[in-house]
Amino acid sequence: MSDPEGFRIAVLISGGGTNLQAIIDAIRAGSIPATITRVISNRPAAGGLDRAAQAGIATDVIDHRAFSSRAQYDAELAERLDALQPDLIVLAGFMRILGDDLVDRFSGRLINIHPSLLPAYRGLRTHERALEAGEHRHGCSVHYVIPELDAGPVIAQAAVAIEPGDTAETLARRVQAMEHRLYPEVVRWIAEGRVALDGDRVRRDGDYHPAPPCLTETAMDTS
Numbered sequence: 001m002s003d004p005e006g007f008r009i010a011v012l013i014s015g016g017g018t019n020l021q022a023i024i025d026a027i028r029a030g031s032i033p034a035t036i037t038r039v040i041s042n043r044p045a046a047g048g049l050d051r052a053a054q055a056g057i058a059t060d061v062i063d064h065r066a067f068s069s070r071a072q073y074d075a076e077l078a079e080r081l082d083a084l085q086p087d088l089i090v091l092a093g094f095m096r097i098l099g100d101d102l103v104d105r106f107s108g109r110l111i112n113i114h115p116s117l118l119p120a121y122r123g124l125r126t127h128e129r130a131l132e133a134g135e136h137r138h139g140c141s142v143h144y145v146i147p148e149l150d151a152g153p154v155i156a157q158a159a160v161a162i163e164p165g166d167t168a169e170t171l172a173r174r175v176q177a178m179e180h181r182l183y184p185e186v187v188r189w190i191a192e193g194r195v196a197l198d199g200d201r202v203r204r205d206g207d208y209h210p211a212p213p214c215l216t217e218t219a220m221d222t223s
């Protein structure tokens with residue numbers, strides 16, 4: 001309680017940082033009781049670094065090209081994160097696979113947003129693959145990170161309908177708009193202590209639920 005920063009968040013990015021921006025905006029609006037204490041990018045040119053600077057948030061670049069192995073990169077990242085003592089580490093378009101040691105070290109404090117309705121479409125090109133498969137629904141998932149890629153317990157999802165004529169670009173745009181609603185909401189739940197990882201299950205509002213809540217373009221279904 002004596003920490004003036006309260007609930008401390010570190011955000012890891014590689015790119016434009018629109019999800020970062022959504023979280024910054026929600027904190028500013030008073031919706032999330034938390035402080036982003038650092039934004040870390042593995043790419044020096046990531047647009048999200050400018051967004052952080054604009055918001056007065058300290059940034060670090062840990063350029064993966066300066067490291068000869070993933071283990072060395074992860075060791076440096078872990079050291080920086082340890083120094084920050086984050087309550088939560090938010091992966092927001094961080095395009096590097098984290099090694100098992102790092103994931104285990106921050107287990108329960110590490111979340112990611114993935115552009116599919118997990119467990120469907122882990123990995124890359126999710127929008128293309130959903131269209132190719134003739135899906136009627138697509139979306140995004142916020143999940144705890146575990147060593148297996150895109151496989152951790154899902155905290156919440158957001159869904160959009162796939163419309164006739166959708167391309168990967170139009171679909172990605174609608175899914176991203178939902179990401180920007182979903183991610184701040186989940187970060188808020190965690191900052192408020194309403195959601196936590198318990199073993200390999202998500203506890204939300206004191207209970208284990210058979211399915212994660214799903215935000216749609218019109219409502220949040222938490223049944």
Ligand code: GRF
Pocket residue numbers: 013014015016017018019020048092093094113114115140176179
């Ligand atoms: C998002 O679409 C997210 O689903 C994926 O990476 C993208 C990051 O976009 N993990 P941005 O950098 O937040 O704009």
